[in-house]
Amino acid sequence: MVKITLENLTKTFGEVKAVDNVNLEIKDGEFMVLLGPSGCGKTTILRMIAGLEKPTSGKIYFDGKVVNDFEPKERNVAMVFQEYALYPHMSIADNMTLCLQVDKIPKEEIEKRLKFVSQLLQIDKLLHRRPPELSGGQQQRVAIGRAIIRNPSVFLMDEPLSNLDAILRVAMRAELRKLHEKLKTTTVYVTHDQAEAMVMADRVAVLKDGKLLQVDTPKNIYDYPVDRFVAEFIGSPRINLFSCRVVRRGSRMLADALSFSIRLPPKVGASLRKMKAKEVTVGVRAEDVIVLPKMERGAIEGRVYFFQQMGNLGYVDIDMGGGVKLTAAVDPDFCFRGGEKLFVKFNEKNLKFFDVKSGRLIV
16 A cells, blocks of 8 residues: 655646646545546546656655656556456456466466455456456456456556446445455545545545645535535535625625525624625525425525426425525425425525635635
């Protein structure tokens, strides 16, 4: 197992800066997920760790040793790609052990490793078959097994589940996580799927436009996003965001959304006064929008825009007036009709406030 440190890591392709001065420490035995939209630089970082790309500047350390000039083989890493890249004419056993045969590992040791890994991944009954005879999930296990059998110090995984159907993808998330708990190998996993990151990661590194925005546990990133982009990218359905004017009424500072207003926490109000901000972006997640059947003190009136009944989940889109629409999580057994009046309260302790210009969280 290896601790990986990225120090001021930068990669440019011509005039395009794919990775922009990234600093990140991946702990020994950690499952780190690099998360972000297409083009954010996550795969480029993975390829630089693997040695498939050379950094334009910055350093990569394995256990404190600079490996920038090490060839991929010298780094003892194993990479699992989005495409399984299995040899269709070879048996599963030969696909998994080819790298060991090339390295001239003794036959007895190869057989020992093959038995262990195939049983671990529950593909020991498939070793005589060829890849075209396997399902997508089975082929994915073979690709992972081919990486494990080398006993690498680091696993690098580039969207390995994206070619699987939705049901199998969910099942394989659990299998990969259980596998990591058994092997304890340092793992860097790339994905654009925030649900995948939330379920699998010890920590998540969120990237955008080559820059590292936030590194933390999935729960902390969900609860305390560093900026508006992270808040929107993490969570399903997306966080509700709406702009408000900052107004003072007596001793109170309010976020005024025209049809309703929200009292600003003292620290947020003080920060906005210091910034001389006239506007603020308010964020509230669907589970923190509380729908009431009748008017209560402090509640806000709205009307049903659209209701989604999704089996054990329900979401209602609410038109609050003034151009503000909110999505609320509700009991799926409720029945909401378009245009129906309802009332809303917020779980105020979970409201988030973002600077309109920078998008940064105001705390």
